Amino acid sequence: MSSILLIDQIPETEQWSKMTELWDANALHDPITSSDLFCFHNQGLFEEDARRITAYLVKHLKLDANSHVLDLGGGMGRIAKYLAPQVAQYTLADISLEMLKQAQIRLKGIAHVRLIHLKRPVIPCEPGSFDCCIAVDLFQHLPQLTLREYFPIVTSLLKPNGQFLFTTGLEPQNSQPKESDLKNADRLLGLLGLKTLPFGLLSTPLFEELINSSGYRLAERGKDFPGCLPFLPFQIPFTGYFYRLRRLN
Numbered sequence: 001m002s003s004i005l006l007i008d009q010i011p012e013t014e015q016w017s018k019m020t021e022l023w024d025a026n027a028l029h030d031p032i033t034s035s036d037l038f039c040f041h042n043q044g045l046f047e048e049d050a051r052r053i054t055a056y057l058v059k060h061l062k063l064d065a066n067s068h069v070l071d072l073g074g075g076m077g078r079i080a081k082y083l084a085p086q087v088a089q090y091t092l093a094d095i096s097l098e099m100l101k102q103a104q105i106r107l108k109g110i111a112h113v114r115l116i117h118l119k120r121p122v123i124p125c126e127p128g129s130f131d132c133c134i135a136v137d138l139f140q141h142l143p144q145l146t147l148r149e150y151f152p153i154v155t156s157l158l159k160p161n162g163q164f165l166f167t168t169g170l171e172p173q174n175s176q177p178k179e180s181d182l183k184n185a186d187r188l189l190g191l192l193g194l195k196t197l198p199f200g201l202l203s204t205p206l207f208e209e210l211i212n213s214s215g216y217r218l219a220e221r222g223k224d225f226p227g228c229l230p231f232l233p234f235q236i237p238f239t240g241y242f243y244r245l246r247r248l249n
């Protein structure tokens with residue numbers, strides 16, 4: 001049995017409930033490994049990854065004690081635990097209620113964190129209220145429909161000149177995920193004992209179209225997002241590649 005569901009291949013009307021079902025199942029089964037495949041079930045590595053990613057985000061997005069951050073697909077608050085205490089307001093939105101239950105425990109005591117359960121592709125927040133939106137290890141799991149819906153929503157929620165940083169797991173020179181990448185991802189999920197996870201069929205032209213049509217300019221694109229443990233001796237698909245955009249005024 002495959003550990004991957006190609007979410008674009010099921011009818012659009014069923015995609016949202018399927019994503020919810022699969023993420024809830026993984027959150028109940030193994031929340032830390034389904035949030036961070038490279039922690040390999042190890043809480044210490046999970047925290048180490050979270051701290052490294054947080055330091056990278058603070059530096060690249062120039063976040064400070066005045067920043068308002070939206071963490072889209074923020075899951076069980078892996079990053080929020082370290083990033084939220086450094087900013088003024090932190091909003092974490094996720095499709096999985098089970099992930100959010102974990103986040104509630106993990107983020108207990110941080111006063112300015114708001115958790116939002118997304119029941120459809122609408123983010124109920126004040127327009128123009130965020131300095132930045134992050135989406136870490138989210139987009140590779142989305143169908144194209146949801147990706148198309150999220151882009152303009154995030155634009156509307158950002159302040160002018162606000163930033164949108166997301167990882168893609170897609171090498172920019174490949175316009176489609178390689179067949180071998182999907183096979184390797186499937187093997188990795190199987191080895192980790194995870195339940196089936198949804199994966200989308202992203203493409204570089206799709207990102208270019210969405211960036212241009214949703215009111216952004218490309219500020220930076222790279223492959224050094226520190227999603228993968230530094231000591232792993234091989235490049236794994238769905239880590240590393242990211243875009244940082246600026247909302248046009």
Ligand SMILES: C[S@@+](CC[C@H](N)C(=O)[O-])C[C@H]1O[C@@H](n2cnc3c(N)ncnc32)[C@H](O)[C@@H]1O
Pocket residue numbers: 019023024034035036072073074075076077078079093094095096099118135136137138141142146
């Ligand atoms: C691999 S986890 C990453 C979680 C978090 N960003 C992190 O880096 O720890 C992906 C998260 O995206 C959430 N998710 C999946 N589909 C989503 C959607 N359509 N909208 C919002 N969140 C979604 C999942 O529930 C899960 O918590």
